[in-house]
Amino acid sequence: MNYLVAVLSDRIQAESAYCALEKEGLPMENVAILGRGYLSADEYGLIDPKEEAGKLAKLMSSWLIPFGFVAGYVFSLSTGLNTFAWAGELGNHLIGGLLGAIAGAMGSFFVGGGVGLVLGGGDALPYRNRLNAGKYLVVVRGSEALTKQATRILRQFDPENIQGYADPAGNAL
Numbered sequence: 001m002n003y004l005v006a007v008l009s010d011r012i013q014a015e016s017a018y019c020a021l022e023k024e025g026l027p028m029e030n031v032a033i034l035g036r037g038y039l040s041a042d043e044y045g046l047i048d049p050k051e052e053a054g055k056l057a058k059l060m061s062s063w064l065i066p067f068g069f070v071a072g073y074v075f076s077l078s079t080g081l082n083t084f085a086w087a088g089e090l091g092n093h094l095i096g097g098l099l100g101a102i103a104g105a106m107g108s109f110f111v112g113g114g115v116g117l118v119l120g121g122g123d124a125l126p127y128r129n130r131l132n133a134g135k136y137l138v139v140v141r142g143s144e145a146l147t148k149q150a151t152r153i154l155r156q157f158d159p160e161n162i163q164g165y166a167d168p169a170g171n172a173l
Contacts, residue, residue, distance in 0.1 A: 002166050004140040004147040006159040007130050011037065014136035017157045021138075024153055026146065034127075035136035041128050044139065057112035064104035072100020135160070 008014045014033050021031050034044050076096025084092055127137060138159075140150040147164055154162055 001141060002144050002147045002164065004150050004154070004162070004164050005127065006138045006154045006157070007127070007161040008136045008138060008157060008159050010134075011035065011136060013157055014038075014138055017138050017154055017159075020153050020156065021140070021150060024149065026140070026150060026153075027142070030140060030142045030146065031150075032139045032141075033136060034139060035131055036134065038136070041131055046127060053112070057108050060112035061105055061108035064108045065101045066104070068100035068102070068104025068107070069097040070100070072103070073097035075100070130160075 006017065008017060014035060018031060018033055022028055032039055032044060034041060034046075073093050073096055076093045081096075082089075082092055084095055087095055131137065138154060140147055140154075142150075144166075151162065151164065
């Protein structure tokens, strides 16, 4: 599945582009306008970077927290540290494991969440920002020939940006 996304400055320009695509005989079920009064980014299926960051952080925590516990326990066991005399030998090892698990949770939150926020959205974040700024997106979904035809038509409207994407999995942007 191929996608073509054109960023247009106002509603009139987006509607004119939509009408031009319709006049050229493009299947209108493959054309969408995103913006105020039309589909939102969530309704169309643009990836939310915050949601992706949360998923990545949860995925990382599922293995970092247990790994951190084991690493903290083994570190305490191998060094023989007696940091908390009141806890005894086993208590010190368990506290070391607990501190390692906390470090694993922090790692999954900061690395998984931070990296996921920066990289998880791909081009979706700039498109969301443009929608928030009052711009409109005209999205054409279909074969390569269809998106090439749409590109030729949409260039007439002097879009701020026009970008094509090939999605082999058939997912939304």
